[in-house]
Amino acid sequence: MEIDFQERARWLARHILPFEPMLRSRLRRMFVHGMEVDDIVQEMYARIVSQPSLETIKYPRQYAIQTATAIIIDHMRRSRVISIHTAGDLDQLEISAPDATPEQQLEFRDEIAEVARSLALLPERTRDVLILRRVEGLSQQETASRLGISIKTVEKHMAQGVAALMALFGRGGKSSPHPSTPKRADDHEYKILPSGD
């Protein structure tokens, strides 16, 4: 199937990208043998973007969680590994995710703040390129002459900027202390039990 990435990216940006930090923080609570959170997230994007139609997905966040769960289960089946700390955990992953709430307006303000915060963390030149290209709508050539750099350098900064934002958005990368989250005692345990011989 040919995927129209740009068209689908708009849907992902609206529904999945802002939810990724929360999804990651849930996935992090479990150690899946042979699978990093990064692997799960990449595969989740792959599965969602390959859906025949995104418009039919009514609750994108629930859908993201279900997709991640399916990926973990598939992996466990394939590698014949029973993993993670408690069996109850996969269910815990599924505990309701806030979808389409009245606070959406407020949420969008958070998204603006998050994008601004991440941009501010980028190297100066890279940030200039992203803003001139995407916010001011300058062409590659115009951006190059405005900044007095080559077109190739513009593209290089673009790639660096996108890579850095991919990391920063995903993390919700706050440079603040981690919130202290008291847990039930069994939340502190994880077990890795290879199955079979």
Add this chain to the structure above:
Amino acid sequence: MNTRFSPPEIDRTAAEWAARRCSGLTSQDQSALDRWLKADPRHVGAYAKAEAVLAQLDRVGAAAPDALRMTVFSPPNGSVLRRRTMLVGSVAAGLAVTAGGAVWLTRLLGQESYSTRVGETREIVLSDGSMVTLNTDSRIVVHYGKARREIQLLQGEGLFDVAKNKKRPFVVMAGDTQVRAVGTSFTVKLLPEQPVQVLVREGVVEIKRPQVPQAPPVRLVANTLALAPPQAPISTEAVPRIQVTRDLAWREGRIAFDNETLANAAREFGRYSDIQVRVPPELENQTITGLFVSNDPVGFARAAAISLNLHVEVANREVRLTR
């Protein structure tokens, strides 16, 4: 050997493709991109996310262009101060310097320095696109020259995700130990009274100790841990991938132990909080396995007490485990 690319490497390639797509793809480029996407479903996911990042910039940029333009002039509290113009009498600069107490900039020396408080982690994007993630109570000085990218780790621990540049090696200096990389991902740890530790997550790094004649340079491949004890050769050991992941749990505000002694676990917790976990000598060698919240030593002590059948006493600034 498993030569598949790691998620961060795939993300970087996806970002390059997205940037090229913005410049306009020739039909040749397009088929190269299609081939890359077909090679691995994770490539599809990473590329979808790269395009989503651009779409998010457009979306937020269309709704609130000024909020994004502002980032050029006023980095938020505690963010990186790199714009020189800001230092020339700008009010925003003054505010950011005082507000972002954790970050300061010794501009005259052409150096930037970054630090974290106890219990804090932070990510720093350097001018070449390399990323540093600092663990608790850590400090680095960045010195980027034309021929070399140099980082001095003064204390603590950092994860270095290095942007590839063969002409400009990336060197982390920790005590008497130099860790050199071209494009890779590794951590360096410098803690009091412990040998310098280097853990390689991707790629190859080279460790040198010019002032220690009995320690010849060593090359490390991915999933290798090296220890550089004072006045002794560098020792290396292969570690399973899952342990590498576990050792990086601090990025997510967690600590993972696999059969770790209580003494070591308590010492590890001491890095992340002002509250110390005390373990009596007769319990020091009991072992514990689990994933814990790094700034919650009390939670750790309670979990340890449950699994080892011990008691917990919480006192002023310390938690004691007793029988």
